[in-house]
Amino acid sequence: MDKLTLFKQIEKKQSFLCIGLDTDLHRIPQHLLEYEDPIFEFNKQIIDATQDLAVAYKPNTAFYEALGARGWQSLARTLDYIPKEIFTIADAKRGDIGNTSSLYAQAFFDRMNFDSVTVAPYMGVDSVSPFLSFEGKWVILLALTSNEGSQDFQLIQSQHGKPFYQHVLEKSQEWGNTDNLMYVVGATRGELIAEVRKIVPDHFFLVPGVGAQGGSLEEVAKYGMNSHCGLLVNSSRGIIYASIGEDFANAAREEAAKLQVEMRELLQRFCK
Numbered sequence: 001m002d003k004l005t006l007f008k009q010i011e012k013k014q015s016f017l018c019i020g021l022d023t024d025l026h027r028i029p030q031h032l033l034e035y036e037d038p039i040f041e042f043n044k045q046i047i048d049a050t051q052d053l054a055v056a057y058k059p060n061t062a063f064y065e066a067l068g069a070r071g072w073q074s075l076a077r078t079l080d081y082i083p084k085e086i087f088t089i090a091d092a093k094r095g096d097i098g099n100t101s102s103l104y105a106q107a108f109f110d111r112m113n114f115d116s117v118t119v120a121p122y123m124g125v126d127s128v129s130p131f132l133s134f135e136g137k138w139v140i141l142l143a144l145t146s147n148e149g150s151q152d153f154q155l156i157q158s159q160h161g162k163p164f165y166q167h168v169l170e171k172s173q174e175w176g177n178t179d180n181l182m183y184v185v186g187a188t189r190g191e192l193i194a195e196v197r198k199i200v201p202d203h204f205f206l207v208p209g210v211g212a213q214g215g216s217l218e219e220v221a222k223y224g225m226n227s228h229c230g231l232l233v234n235s236s237r238g239i240i241y242a243s244i245g246e247d248f249a250n251a252a253r254e255e256a257a258k259l260q261v262e263m264r265e266l267l268q269r270f271c272k
């Protein structure tokens, strides 16, 4: 997908909401277990109920991989079901030596036709550049993650006096087709989002951590929004498990709608 299509979706829907399809067989409503593919059925109903509010869907592949071949099939069916104008993210957090990364990229971009994949930068240029060589596909590089363990490496000051995540942002700008590069920046790191934005003013951020992890949407927009919005804010559990009863899809819609209303207002305030 090209940038323009993404911009248009954001403008049309007045939303920068990404819904995380972290679909767990143990958490979905029990009545769905009667279906031949309960995971797909759950996702299908969530997508039907929220597609006018969301600009992206992000299945976290762990939830599908954990089920083996059956899970991969549910993932493929889900991807096929997502309307084509909506941005799709394979949250797989890959990255390996070059020839292996090439095959990961083929798996998610050619075989499965995702628009983007999350990639870990730890192994450096040759582990990331194979993903960047796919025309029209996006790499979403982990920069400053939302979890507590992000302090272990990402916030360590290097001998140049900069935290490690800043090196990731700067160095990755030299890694080829950076036009199609986004960065993961956790919503739980409100005060640091402004620092990230200074280093990469034009890139999109995928921002997980609102909802179940407690990040503030307003802070994210205040510090992270640019003139093209530049944000995809993800919520997974806070939306998809809003209810575990038969009304789950409606409840998910209500949660997504609350976020969209807030996003519309934030776009008017900060997208300049």
Ligand SMILES: O=C(O)c1cc(=O)[nH]c(=O)n1[C@@H]1O[C@H](COP(=O)(O)O)[C@@H](O)[C@H]1O
Pocket: 020, 022, 060, 091, 118, 144, 145, 146, 147, 184, 185, 186, 208, 209, 210, 211, 212, 213, 234, 235, 236, 237, 238
């Ligand atoms: O890459 C991600 O999406 C990601 C990065 C990060 O820093 N923190 C983070 O929570 N995520 C993912 O975003 C989703 C967050 O889910 P909820 O906390 O349920 O909204 C999960 O799929 C995480 O794996």
